Amino acid sequence: MKSLLLLIEGDDELRPVVKELQATPVPGTQNPFEGTLSNKTRIIAVTTGVGPEQAYRVTANAIRQFNPDYVLSAGTCGALVQGLEVSDWVVTGDVRAIGQAHQQWSTLETLRDNDETAAPRLGQALKQTPRWHQGRLVTVADEPIHCAMAKAEIATLHDAIAVDMESYGIARAAVENGLPWVVARVVVDTPALPLPDLGAMNVHTGRPPLSGIAKYVLMNPFAGPQRLHGLWSLVQTYAFHLVRILPEFTDGSRVSAPREECQLV
Structure with missing residues (x-):
């Protein structure tokens, strides 16, 4: 592999990746960063912003600009089922876009990459630290899922273990360009420990409003x-x-070479 496009939701998630990669801004741009691994693989790291449509647009543009060999959806996700804990990883080549709550969490489209070895190889590279899980990840478009009952319903309806807001859009852009793709995300909330509700995130930066953070800290002065x-x-x-x-x-x-190997369900 000569180059990998790494897509991650927001600036706060991108910054530590850029630091670890010792990456530098791509000349003439503000968002994309470029680094080189020890094996000479070129890594392009880009923030997608929030939501599958935004992630699709950014990914499609980055593919056209940088012509990568591989696409990786990175960042955070929420656990839907018991057994996944905060700091565990979800690695998968199986993502499904689902509708909103008023649509009964209906299936919109499922994408599966035919390289069934990609997710296990990612997990094996972790060497059990941290723990990793392989299974379907669903992508929602409207807002994060905080309710444990909603998470349980989604997990049952879709045989899914995790949820995010970007991976379907990233995978869709990869499929349309004939590129292999995989998801490698870390669990930041579980049914028993939901994310703090900090308000609507900025669609471009992925950051919640400062007022939402301040309110949360004031309401939870010790635990917040x-x-x-x-x-x-x-x-x-x-x-x-x-x-x-x-x-x-x-x-x-x-x-x-570019291929049509992804299954559309």
Whole structure:
């Protein structure tokens, strides 16, 4: 593999990855960063912003601009089922776009990459630290899922283990360009420990409003700062492990000519 396009939701998630990669801004741009692994693989790291449509547009543009060999959806996700804990990873080549709550979480489209070895190879590169799980990830478009009952319903309806807001859009752009893709995301919330509701995230940066953060801390003066610091630390650790495993993963990825190997369900 000569080059890998790494898509991640927001600036706060991108920053530690850029630091670990020792990446530098691509000349003439503000968002994309470029780094080189020890095996000479070129890594282009780009923030997608929030939501599948935004992620699709950014990914499609980045593919046209940088012509990568491989696409990786990175960042955070939420666990839908028991057994996944905060700081565990979800690695998968099976994503499904689903409708909103008023649409009964209906299936919109399922994408599966035919390289069934990609997710296990990512997991094996982690060497059990942190723990990793392979299974379907669903992507929602409207807002994060905070309710444990909604998570349980989605998990049952779609045989899914995790949820995010970008991976379907990233995978869709990869499929349309004949590129292999995989998801490698870290769990930041579970049914028993939901994410703090900090308000609507900025669609471009992925950041919640400062007023939402301030309100959360005021309402939770003891647990609030600890929870927010825990999330910050989790993202730093995720970036370290992500960059650590990329050389082994890219060495083992056999990339052929553009192909139509992804299954659409």
